[in-house]
Amino acid sequence: MLDTTIFSRVRAATRRFAGANQGNIAVLFAIAAVPVISFVGAAIDYTRANAARSAMQAALDSTALMLGKDLTDGTITTSQISTQATNYFNALYRNADAKSVSITATYTAAAGNGSTILLAGSGMVNTDFMKVAGFPSLNFNTNSTAAWGNVRMRVAMALDNTGSMAQDGKIAALRTSAASLVDQLSALARNPGDVYISVVPFAKEVNVGSSNHTQSWIDWSLWDSNSLTNSWGTCSQASKTTRSSCQSAGKVWTPDRTKWTGCVTDRTPPYNSQDTAPTAGNVPTLFPADEYYENSQYYCKTGNNPPLQKLMPLSYDWTAIKATINAMQPTGGTNQPIGISWAWQSLQQTLPLSAPAEDSNYTYKHALIVLSDGLNTEDRWPAHGNGNTQYGGAIDAIQQTLCTNIKNSGVVVYAIQLNTGSPGDPTSTALQNCASSLDKFYLVRDASQTLSVFNSIGTSLAKLRVAK
Incomplete structure (x- = not known):
């Protein structure tokens, strides 16, 4: 009986243990x-x-x-x-x-x-x-x-030469800074052609040089019809020495294009915001010859004070490049798009400037630097500005399209606004938007800061690409 009781208790305890889940x-x-x-x-x-x-x-x-x-x-x-x-x-x-x-x-x-x-x-x-x-x-x-050594650079500079650059030491600071950038970049070249630089001074127009008067990429319609050519030609009646007297006599007046002093104005839209090569059979793609006339001055004409400095195509003749920079003088109103456009043209291996061919054994970096001291004031079209009032508007819209096209082509754009004086101009949205990124837009409040900005850009351009 005792054995049975003990066995029953053990069996019950075993069942309770087997059924317990509190510690699982x-x-x-x-x-x-x-x-x-x-x-x-x-x-x-x-x-x-x-x-x-x-x-x-x-x-x-x-x-x-x-x-x-x-x-x-x-x-x-x-x-x-x-x-x-x-x-x-x-x-x-x-x-x-x-x-x-x-x-x-x-x-x-x-x-x-x-x-x-x-x-x-x-x-x-x-x-x-x-x-x-x-x-x-x-x-x-x-x-x-x-x-x-496999990376070569081509750098185009569009530099403001407008009349306001005469103020606050801006033109002198620009000359010094741009020349310093040339020294900085030329030091990176171990062999001829490693680095090319072009310089495009601009105001309302750009001076491409009067020696181009025979080129097929010039559109002469504006220049030939311009009143400035009254004495720049010959009459079929030798005694008539002006166009007006020649035409009054019913004779034929033939413009003398050798009198052209080198200025070109904006191309016909949409080509004023494109890098399309000029084609003789397509007049809107050509570059209109003109004379930048303001305050009784022909601004492209050699000997005028001051003339608009002629541009320098891509070159590694550092002495000649710096001579172009040091000869720049302030004159006329502001048309940033034409300076930017010609700087872009200088990077193209087509007319009008025919950049040197690129060697397939190398990788090329293309950069464009634009410096201006204010807002756009005039271009080819009178409704867009008078050269004094800062209109922006239509000119800024052209610039926006132009800069977008440049950046989409793979060119890195640096933009500098030399905004001195008190209170100074508003910050240029057109220049900000032109830069490839916000860190490539520089707002300079004092002309003395221009050198450090150009040095910073030079350092950025000199950085080597790291391949991982």
Whole structure:
């Protein structure tokens, strides 16, 4: 009987134990905790390793850029690359978790597609959690390549030469700054043709040079009919020396286009905002010859005071480029689109300026810099402005379309508004929108700041592209 009672109690206790579920959660958590904690710990270790690798990538990129610049400038020789790479990298890389860090620098001399430096880095991070699973450390590596010599630059400058540039020392500051940029960029050229620069002074019009009077890309309809040509031609009756007297006598007046002094005005829309090459059979694509006449001055005519300086097509004759810049004089009203348009034309390998052919072995960077000290005041069409009042409006709309087309073609645009005086002009929306990005628009309140802006642009242009 006693045995039966004891057995019954044991069996009942066993059933209660088997049916109990109050401790299941704790048991399951205890079992699952190990892998959960392991995964969280692994994520922490991997995050630390990834941070160390990312920091190394940034340091290698910067090191590669600086080495490329040093080699370009002649600051170091190829035999010093490894030592200088280590110095730069050690100064830049400050990740505390990284251990056993090392880098190597491999230099490949210029051949066809240019010179390169390959920087390869590696290191490890000691793990805190994964070592329990038998992984005491995580290794990482990355690399960066700087290439130069295969990248050539072509830079066009559209520079405001309008009358207001005579104020506050602006034209002098522009001459100094633009010439300094020429020095800065020319120093990057190791071989002829590595860097080309064009200079386009502008006011209401642009002076392309009177020597172009025989070119097929000139539209003479405006110039031939202009009253300024009254004495610039010959009459079929020799005794008649002016157009009016010749025509009054029923004779034929033939304009003498050798008297043209080099000015061209805006092309017919939509070509005034395009880079379409001129075609003799399509008159709207041609560039209208004109004479920029204001205050009894022919502004393109040699010898007038002041003349509008003739543009300089792409060149690496640094002396001639700086001579063009130093000869600039302030004159006339503001038509930014025509300066920007001709700067863009200077980058084209077609008429009217026929930029030198580009070598397929090289990559080319194209940039356009426009500087103006105010807002647009006039262009070819009288309804758009009188040269004094800041109309903007229609001219700004032309400029917006023009700049959009330029940027879409792959040209990087830098825009500078030299806005001196008190209170100064409003900030130019047209110039802001013309720049490729906000960081490429510069608002200069003092002419003395112009040099630092041009130096900043030069540094931006000189940066080498990092290939990862």
